[in-house]
Amino acid sequence: MRLEHIGIAVSNLEESEALLEKLLGRGSYKRETVAEQSVTTSFYRGGAGEAKLELVAPEGATGPIQKYLDKRGPGIHHLAFEVDDIHAEMRRLRRDGFELLQEVPTPGADNKLVCFLHPKSTNGVLVEICQSRRE
Ligand SMILES: CC[C@@H](C(=O)O)C(=O)SCCNC(=O)CCNC(=O)[C@H](O)C(C)(C)COP(=O)(O)OP(=O)(O)OC[C@H]1O[C@@H](n2cnc3c(N)ncnc32)[C@H](O)[C@@H]1OP(=O)(O)O
Numbered sequence: 001m002r003l004e005h006i007g008i009a010v011s012n013l014e015e016s017e018a019l020l021e022k023l024l025g026r027g028s029y030k031r032e033t034v035a036e037q038s039v040t041t042s043f044y045r046g047g048a049g050e051a052k053l054e055l056v057a058p059e060g061a062t063g064p065i066q067k068y069l070d071k072r073g074p075g076i077h078h079l080a081f082e083v084d085d086i087h088a089e090m091r092r093l094r095r096d097g098f099e100l101l102q103e104v105p106t107p108g109a110d111n112k113l114v115c116f117l118h119p120k121s122t123n124g125v126l127v128e129i130c131q132s133r134r135e
């Protein structure tokens with residue numbers, strides 16, 4: 001597993017993009033709405049071989065990011081690890097006692113399939129595993 005991105009929950013995407021651009025000295029390379037998760041994402045490259053940053057803003061009033069912001073406010077929301085075979089990893093993680101939040105992978109940003117692990121089974125950190133979709 002390789003750390004692919006760190007997800008940061010934000011309420012105002014434009015303001016957060018401007019802040020991150022000022023901090024990093026580089027802008028977002030991609031914005032994408034993922035209806036399945038009720039979010040719009042904005043991605044920042046890391047250095048060579050480093051993880052990306054993913055700003056995640058809510059779309060609508062009922063999705064997981066809006067609920068998180070209501071409870072905790074903006075901040076680090078999840079760690080995403082890339083895997084070669086998400087179905088095999090889901091079987092392995094389930095067998096090893098982790099609580100998966102989904103029975104099957106769902107579409108994520110950046111042409112990926114994703115699955116989330118409940119933070120109560122991962123030391124209070126929401127974990128996403130993701131796999132690039134094969135053509
Ligand atoms: C764009 C797609 C994708 C990508 O391609 O990268 C994304 O990253 S999308 C990101 C947004 N999607 C998700 O977060 C989906 C997975 N999340 C969930 O299913 C839910 O948010 C949840 C984790 C199951 C929590 O939902 P729920 O049980 O309804 O909310 P509660 O507020 O009641 O939380 C229960 C419990 O869990 C704690 N919690 C919630 N979110 C987090 C978090 N991000 N990190 C750590 N802990 C979290 C919450 O505080 C509650 O704990 P207690 O208060 O101790 O009960």
Ligand SMILES: [Co+2]
Pocket residue numbers: 005007054078080128
């Ligand atoms: Co993510």
